[in-house]
Amino acid sequence: MTFGAEVIEGVVLCQVGAHRLAVRAGEVTSFADADGSAPYAGVGFDVTAVSPQHARLLRHHGAGLVVDSVEVNAERLRLMPVPPLLTSLWGGALAGFIEVSGHLWPLVSLARLTAGPEAVS
Amino acid sequence: MADSQGHLVFACGPSLYAVPADTASEVVNVPSLTRVPGAPAHLLGVFAHRGEVLPVVDLTRLTGKPLDGAFKRAVLVRTPRGAVALTATKVLGVSMLEGAFERLGDSGVHQHLRGPARAAAGEVAVIDTQTFVDFLASA
Amino acid sequence: MTTSPLKGLHRWITNLSTIAVLVGVFIAFVYAWIAISFPEGTRLTFGVILAVTMICNNVIGDGEEQRRLTTLRQIGDGALPVNEENLLKAARETMALPEVSFWLCLAFLLSGSVVTAGLWSLLTTVPTNVALRVSFIGVVIAPLTATMALLVSVPRSRAVLRALVAAGLPVTKLYAGLPARFSMRRRLMVYAVLSLYAPLALVAELALSRVRGLLDLMVLAPDAAAMQSVAEAQRAAGLLPVLGLVLLVVFVVSATAWLAGSMVGDPLKELAKETERLARGAHGEPRFVPGEYESWAAAGAIAAMEAQLVELLGRLGGAAGSITGATSSLSDQQGSGDDRVELQRANLDATSATTQDLARSAREIAANAQRVSELAAATFSAARAGRDGADGFMTAMAQAREGNQAIADSVVRLNKRVQQVGRIIEFINGIADKSDLLALNAELEGNKAGEVGRGFSLVAAEMRRLAESVMQSTQEIGGLIDEIRDATNAAVMATEAGVKATDAGAALAQRVGAGLSRIVDDANQSSSAMQSISLATSQQQTGTDQLVEAMTDILRSTEGASIAAREMRGAHDQLISLARDLEQTVVRFEVQS
Numbered sequence: 001m002t003f004g005a006e007v008i009e010g011v012v013l014c015q016v017g018a019h020r021l022a023v024r025a026g027e028v029t030s031f032a033d034a035d036g037s038a039p040y041a042g043v044g045f046d047v048t049a050v051s052p053q054h055a056r057l058l059r060h061h062g063a064g065l066v067v068d069s070v071e072v073n074a075e076r077l078r079l080m081p082v083p084p085l086l087t088s089l090w091g092g093a094l095a096g097f098i099e100v101s102g103h104l105w106p107l108v109s110l111a112r113l114t115a116g117p118e119a120v121s
Numbered sequence: 122m123a124d125s126q127g128h129l130v131f132a133c134g135p136s137l138y139a140v141p142a143d144t145a146s147e148v149v150n151v152p153s154l155t156r157v158p159g160a161p162a163h164l165l166g167v168f169a170h171r172g173e174v175l176p177v178v179d180l181t182r183l184t185g186k187p188l189d190g191a192f193k194r195a196v197l198v199r200t201p202r203g204a205v206a207l208t209a210t211k212v213l214g215v216s217m218l219e220g221a222f223e224r225l226g227d228s229g230v231h232q233h234l235r236g237p238a239r240a241a242a243g244e245v246a247v248i249d250t251q252t253f254v255d256f257l258a259s260a
Numbered sequence: 261m262t263t264s265p266l267k268g269l270h271r272w273i274t275n276l277s278t279i280a281v282l283v284g285v286f287i288a289f290v291y292a293w294i295a296i297s298f299p300e301g302t303r304l305t306f307g308v309i310l311a312v313t314m315i316c317n318n319v320i321g322d323g324e325e326q327r328r329l330t331t332l333r334q335i336g337d338g339a340l341p342v343n344e345e346n347l348l349k350a351a352r353e354t355m356a357l358p359e360v361s362f363w364l365c366l367a368f369l370l371s372g373s374v375v376t377a378g379l380w381s382l383l384t385t386v387p388t389n390v391a392l393r394v395s396f397i398g399v400v401i402a403p404l405t406a407t408m409a410l411l412v413s414v415p416r417s418r419a420v421l422r423a424l425v426a427a428g429l430p431v432t433k434l435y436a437g438l439p440a441r442f443s444m445r446r447r448l449m450v451y452a453v454l455s456l457y458a459p460l461a462l463v464a465e466l467a468l469s470r471v472r473g474l475l476d477l478m479v480l481a482p483d484a485a486a487m488q489s490v491a492e493a494q495r496a497a498g499l500l501p502v503l504g505l506v507l508l509v510v511f512v513v514s515a516t517a518w519l520a521g522s523m524v525g526d527p528l529k530e531l532a533k534e535t536e537r538l539a540r541g542a543h544g545e546p547r548f549v550p551g552e553y554e555s556w557a558a559a560g561a562i563a564a565m566e567a568q569l570v571e572l573l574g575r576l577g578g579a580a581g582s583i584t585g586a587t588s589s590l591s592d593q594q595g596s597g598d599d600r601v602e603l604q605r606a607n608l609d610a611t612s613a614t615t616q617d618l619a620r621s622a623r624e625i626a627a628n629a630q631r632v633s634e635l636a637a638a639t640f641s642a643a644r645a646g647r648d649g650a651d652g653f654m655t656a657m658a659q660a661r662e663g664n665q666a667i668a669d670s671v672v673r674l675n676k677r678v679q680q681v682g683r684i685i686e687f688i689n690g691i692a693d694k695s696d697l698l699a700l701n702a703e704l705e706g707n708k709a710g711e712v713g714r715g716f717s718l719v720a721a722e723m724r725r726l727a728e729s730v731m732q733s734t735q736e737i738g739g740l741i742d743e744i745r746d747a748t749n750a751a752v753m754a755t756e757a758g759v760k761a762t763d764a765g766a767a768l769a770q771r772v773g774a775g776l777s778r779i780v781d782d783a784n785q786s787s788s789a790m791q792s793i794s795l796a797t798s799q800q801q802t803g804t805d806q807l808v809e810a811m812t813d814i815l816r817s818t819e820g821a822s823i824a825a826r827e828m829r830g831a832h833d834q835l836i837s838l839a840r841d842l843e844q845t846v847v848r849f850e851v852q853s
Contacts, residue, residue, distance in 0.1 A: 019156050019158075021158065044159050045158055080172070083176050084202055084203035084258065085176050085202075085203050085254070085257055085258050086157055086167070086176055088258070089157060089158070089159040090158050090159025094157065094159075097155075097167065097169070097174045103155065104155040104167060104174065105155070106155065106157050106167075108158065127707045129704060142704060142707045143708060145704060147701055147704070148697060148700045148704065150693075150697060194697075214700065214721060214724065215703050215704060215707040215717065
């Protein structure tokens with residue numbers, strides 16, 4: 001039983017269909033409207049639907065990830081570690097879990113996610 | 122071969138499963154789960170339990186006989202490779218099993234199930250937790 | 261612009277009276293010249309005084325006459341409109357003129373005589389007796405001259421009256437507007453007296469003056485021979501002038517008498533002609549017959565009579581025509597009259613039979629009306645009973661509604677309790693589930709503890725069974741609660757439906773009650789109406805019986821009428837012949853319009 005001592009500050013809480021996703025705020029260089037160049041985060045949840053209108057693009061140094069909606073949270077949050085069974089999922093992009101308003105949010109590292117094209121598939 | 126240590130027997134769908142009582146750390150009620158991106162279908166999601174994130178694995182999906190509907194209970198199994206919650210429709214309790222503990226199959230999840238063993242409630246497939254968790258990690 | 265036929269008549273009417281005055285003055289002058297031996301040197305003075313006096317008097321008298329004819333003059337000049345009122349006024353003036361002339365003449369001649377004689381005696385040395393004689397002559401001549409002036413004015417007055425009638429003055433209005441004065445006798449007496457005594461007085465005065473003159477000469481004569489010669493001279497010389505004078509007086513008197521006679525006779529002659537015309541049956545608009553005094557009255561009466569006669573004859577003629585027409589048509593109808601009487605009788609026979617049928621029908625109607633009246637009364641009772649029933653039903657419905665409502669309330673309360681029980685059961689189930697989970701983990705832990713934990717595990721297993729049996733019980737209770745909930749929901753729905761049904765039933769019952777109330781009212785009214793009808797029909801039955809009797813009487817009367825009709829035909833024939841006679845009589849009068 002491991003109690004992760006890491007604390008993060010500043011996350012972007014994203015909605016992808018009915019699912020949740022969090023990104024470190026520092027990883028996001030800018031927000032933009034989705035333009036079709038970046039992949040939709042729904043593929044990670046087997047959401048077959050393409051990104052809806054008014055979707056947001058989280059830019060990260062020329063690459064990016066499209067989500068349905070975004071919300072920035074500036075609270076200090078405890079970052080729970082990824083269970084060993086899940087470390088290899090999504091190209092190892094899972095960076096941990098945070099708990100906001102009674103729900104768990106998987107934290108995704110944009111740097112790891114956009115490192116290789118094969119990561120998101 | 123006689124069961125010396127006892128097994129926790131539980132039902133998942135029509136089948137009875139058992140895990141060694143010493144690997145079964147706890148029986149819990151399953152709360153609402155959070156889906157993890159890039160997770161396979163049998164990995165239903167994660168939930169926080171005593172400050173720890175636990176993945177929930179659906180045995181019926183693993184065995185190719187998926188069952189619709191929520192699972193009320195889960196059996197928490199701990200191994201050196203990590204902890205995992207196995208879904209259960211009903212937990213019968215700890216029993217001393219009798220019968221054989223041979224590998225039930227050569228592929229997939231079945232190579233991590235042993236039997237045929239018998240409990241008071243019927244024939245039970247015993248999960249080899251060590252290899253099972255390894256299998257899950259590699260899947 | 262045409263000259264009015266009445267223009268200048270006002271002057272024309274007085275011309276002759278002026279002449280008459282001049283004639284009278286002339287006679288007096290001549291008489292005085294002859295009879296009186298004027299002293300030397302006074303004759304011219306006398307003549308001048310007489311002429312001046314008479315001219316003055318004549319001018320004044322003529323002016324007065326003209327003043328009294330103002331309306332006639334104004335109508336003639338066109339200053340006044342020619343209407344009945346003005347014409348009648350002019351006629352009144354015209355009628356009065358002869359009298360006016362008379363009195364003016366008389367007044368001015370008398371005064372003229374006195375004035376002339378007075379002035380003469382003052383201006384000259386005329387002996388007083390001579391002057392007195394002159395005035396005497398004037399006084400004697402004056403009434404005669406005035407009468408003459410009157411008499412010559414009368415024909416002119418009549419002529420002017422004719423002209424007025426021709427100008428549009430209705431004859432009857434004229435007669436009515438100028439009532440007659442019945443003074444003919446007095447006038448004629450005055451004329452007669454004047455005619456007789458004036459010449460007598462003059463002659464006597466002449467004779468007296470002659471005799472006195474002769475006596476004076478005789479007294480002055482120195483001897484008998486002289487006296488003889490005086491007498492001879494007197495006898496030879498004085499006769500001719502005296503004779504002439506007498507002749508003149510006789511002429512004047514005769515003329516006066518002739519004029520007086522004409523005044524009386526002419527109207528009478530014309531009236532005779534008029535009455536003769538009337539007697540002939542030639543009627544028309546009454547003709548104007550001018551006259552004075554009694555003759556005026558007679559002419560007025562005759563004119564009125566003619567007018568009335570014409571009107572009467574007109575009516576009579578119309579009546580005769582009507583009678584002839586009526587009798588002719590009667591005659592035409594009389595032929596079919598007998599047939600009609602027969603037909604009428606036949607009709608009456610048929611009518612009598614019909615009335616008897618009617619009487620029978622009336623009796624039946626009366627009986628039926630009685631039955632209907634009883635039926636209406638029965639309907640009224642039934643309707644009232646129905647209304648009472650509806651009222652009872654409404655009360656029952658109200659009670660049922662209340663019962664339903666109570667049930668619904670109870671069911672709702674039950675449902676609430678059941679839901680509470682359900683929540684409790686869920687709570688118990690939750691606790692049991694937690695206990696089960698706790699017992700499971702305790703069993704697991706006990707097992708991990710090996711032999712030491714075996715007893716612990718057994719207790720935990722027992723606890724699990726307990727928890728499971730609790731859960732099973734709560735599951736059963738949950739099932740029961742579900743059943744109860746379904747049942748109570750159904751009950752609530754059913755009671756709501758029941759309430760609605762009772763509401764609908766109550767509303768329906770209310771409508772039925774209202775309808776029955778109306779029916780009760782109507783039935784009450786119809787019952788009253790039927791009683792009235794029953795009464796009326798029984799009265800009608802009596803009336804019809806009377807009608808039958810009346811018809812029998814009529815039949816009898818018709819028999820009598822048939823006989824009367826035959827008698828009437830005879831009377832009618834007589835009436836026709838009478839009407840023809842009347843018509844012929846009326847036709848004899850030639851009514852002119």
